[in-house]
Amino acid sequence: MSQPQLWRFHGGLKLDPRTAGPAGEPIGLVPVPKRLVLPLSQHVGQPAEPVVSPGERVLKGQPIARPGGYIGAKVHASSSGTVVEIADHAVPHPSGLAAPCIVIETDGLDEAWSGYEPVPEFASLSAADLRARVRAAGVVGLGGAAFPTAVKLGAGSGLKLLILNGAECEPYICCDELLLRERPESVLTGAQVLLQALEIDRCCIAVEDDKPRAREALENAIAAMGESRIEVVAVPAIYPEGGERQLIKVLTGEEVPARGVPPDIGYLCQNVGTAAAVARAVLHGEPLISRIVTVTGGGVVRPRNLEVRLGTPMADLVQACGGYTEGADHLLMGGAMMGFPLAEDSLPVIKATNCVVVASREEIRPRQPAMPCIRCGEGAEICPAQLLPQQLYWHARAGELDQLDEFHLFDCIECGCCDVVCPSQLPLTQYFRYAKTELWARDRDRIRSDLARERFEARQERLEAEQAARKRRLEEKTRAAEKTRGDEAARKALIDDALERVQARRARDEDAEGNDDAGSGR
Numbered sequence: 001m002s003q004p005q006l007w008r009f010h011g012g013l014k015l016d017p018r019t020a021g022p023a024g025e026p027i028g029l030v031p032v033p034k035r036l037v038l039p040l041s042q043h044v045g046q047p048a049e050p051v052v053s054p055g056e057r058v059l060k061g062q063p064i065a066r067p068g069g070y071i072g073a074k075v076h077a078s079s080s081g082t083v084v085e086i087a088d089h090a091v092p093h094p095s096g097l098a099a100p101c102i103v104i105e106t107d108g109l110d111e112a113w114s115g116y117e118p119v120p121e122f123a124s125l126s127a128a129d130l131r132a133r134v135r136a137a138g139v140v141g142l143g144g145a146a147f148p149t150a151v152k153l154g155a156g157s158g159l160k161l162l163i164l165n166g167a168e169c170e171p172y173i174c175c176d177e178l179l180l181r182e183r184p185e186s187v188l189t190g191a192q193v194l195l196q197a198l199e200i201d202r203c204c205i206a207v208e209d210d211k212p213r214a215r216e217a218l219e220n221a222i223a224a225m226g227e228s229r230i231e232v233v234a235v236p237a238i239y240p241e242g243g244e245r246q247l248i249k250v251l252t253g254e255e256v257p258a259r260g261v262p263p264d265i266g267y268l269c270q271n272v273g274t275a276a277a278v279a280r281a282v283l284h285g286e287p288l289i290s291r292i293v294t295v296t297g298g299g300v301v302r303p304r305n306l307e308v309r310l311g312t313p314m315a316d317l318v319q320a321c322g323g324y325t326e327g328a329d330h331l332l333m334g335g336a337m338m339g340f341p342l343a344e345d346s347l348p349v350i351k352a353t354n355c356v357v358v359a360s361r362e363e364i365r366p367r368q369p370a371m372p373c374i375r376c377g378e379g380a381e382i383c384p385a386q387l388l389p390q391q392l393y394w395h396a397r398a399g400e401l402d403q404l405d406e407f408h409l410f411d412c413i414e415c416g417c418c419d420v421v422c423p424s425q426l427p428l429t430q431y432f433r434y435a436k437t438e439l440w441a442r443d444r445d446r447i448r449s450d451l452a453r454e455r456f457e458a459r460q461e462r463l464e465a466e467q468a469a470r471k472r473r474l475e476e477k478t479r480a481a482e483k484t485r486g487d488e489a490a491r492k493a494l495i496d497d498a499l500e501r502v503q504a505r506r507a508r509d510e511d512a513e514g515n516d517d518a519g520s521g522r
């Protein structure tokens with residue numbers, strides 16, 4: 001393998017990957033549960049809208065909810081059974097709030113729906129057709145972000161490189177490594193489909209340099225397929241290299257502009273798991289109904305990676321890993337850096353669930369009490385987004401939202417690096433998440449009040465236009481009536497004239513007759 005030149009992104013941390021346990025085990029399977037709870041919002045964008053009703057029988061792979069908008073994704077039944085409820089349920093989300101879900105009681109038959117046509121010879125399909133098939137299959141980014149893949153595929157023209165991200169996001173997660181080791185062909189076929197959908201001919205798969213088995217499996221599969229458009233690049237294992245912006249910097253030396261997206265500079269990133277899901281969708285007509293999840297941590301007996309149906313309770317995953325250890329303390333979804341706590345193990349696996357950490361008490365030490373900021377600047381040194389975390393912290397704490405925008409809060413990828421190095425133990429990322437929520441809420445309120453004002457102004461304009469039209473019609477009627485009255489008077493004058501002339505003629509005739517009679521002596 002010839003290794004191209006690499007660059008270094010600003011900051012970042014060398015972290016213990018903590019994947020030794022699960023990475024040593026093959027991918028296992030979790031049995032179909034008795035109940036599947038499928039949230040309508042498992043992705044970035046508008047929640048999906050149900051297309052089934054309680055009492056309806058559904059088959060595995062059948063669409064049960066359609067996209068709620070352009071930025072949205074379908075939801076499919078992940079096994080056959082009966083829809084028993086469409087209602088709010090607890091879902092895995094940092095807010096901890098309940099959200100609408102479709103609940104299916106499975107029938108154990110796992111009977112498949114055959115509505116999507118498999119296309120093994122996908123070379124005959126156009127880019128638009130491929131995007132439509134990916135959208136129909138409900139594929140979203142499986143790296144954790146869950147952005148609808150079809151929308152991303154339509155994001156730009158004139159791209160120069162497809163980047164498949166095989167660099168795990170953070171410690172504990174190794175689902176992508178296992179996918180690359182066990183199913184490299186599915187990732188490569190997905191890459192081929194994506195290249196065709198983007199109408200480009202260069203793809204680079206980035207894998208961390210501490211995962212030689214994954215790279216070897218990929219390289220062997222590339223050689224067996226005789227595929228010259230795809231190359232594998234080993235990148236240094238520095239957190240958070242799994243971030244799109246950081247990975248693009250490392251591979252190309254280029255920076256995605258602030259508030260911009262990778263297609264702005266000619267690149268499109270997809271996770272390797274997403275590529276495999278695209279291959280399944282197009283070649284086999286299989287929608288996204290399962291994913292690989294790393295189940296790990298000191299609180300689970302046998303950490304491993306599992307292929308899991310979406311909607312399966314997390315407790316079933318722990319069960320498939322031998323159950324809880326005595327030291328099990330709490331659950332996280334995601335990795336050690338960006339993961340968030342889960343209130344209970346009955347929460348369902350969703351499209352964004354790449355990892356479930358069952359943490360033991362010793363493993364993740366509770367945060368020490370926060371102390372005042374000492375302005376050491378450590379956070380700025382380490383920040384991969386080149387922000388000033390201490391400035392952001394002060395303004396977030398003071399509720400100065402406008403200043404946060406000036407300091408590019410929305411470029412913060414919430415990687416948590418600044419939290420790790422902060423000697424004052426300040427929960428900086430929590431402040432940034434909260435401030436973003438506040439800014440979004442303020443934007444939403446502003447949009448709502450702008451809409452209300454626009455609606456009011458439009459109504460005023462309409463009323464004024466209606467009033468003016470009414471006035472115009474009245475004036476026209478008045479003019480017409482006056483004209484009619486004028487016409488009648490003129491006609492009457494003409495008639496009077498004519499009558500006068502008739503009377504005058506008669507009078508003249510009678511006079512003439514009288515004169516004749518007198519003349520003839522009658």
Ligand code: SF4
Binds near residue numbers: 376378421422
């Ligand atoms: S690292 Fe912590 S203490 Fe140091 S400047 Fe940043 S916020 Fe302040």
Ligand code: SF4
Binds near residue numbers: 386388413416
């Ligand atoms: S959490 Fe945000 S501010 Fe802190 S290091 Fe990461 S990107 Fe920078």
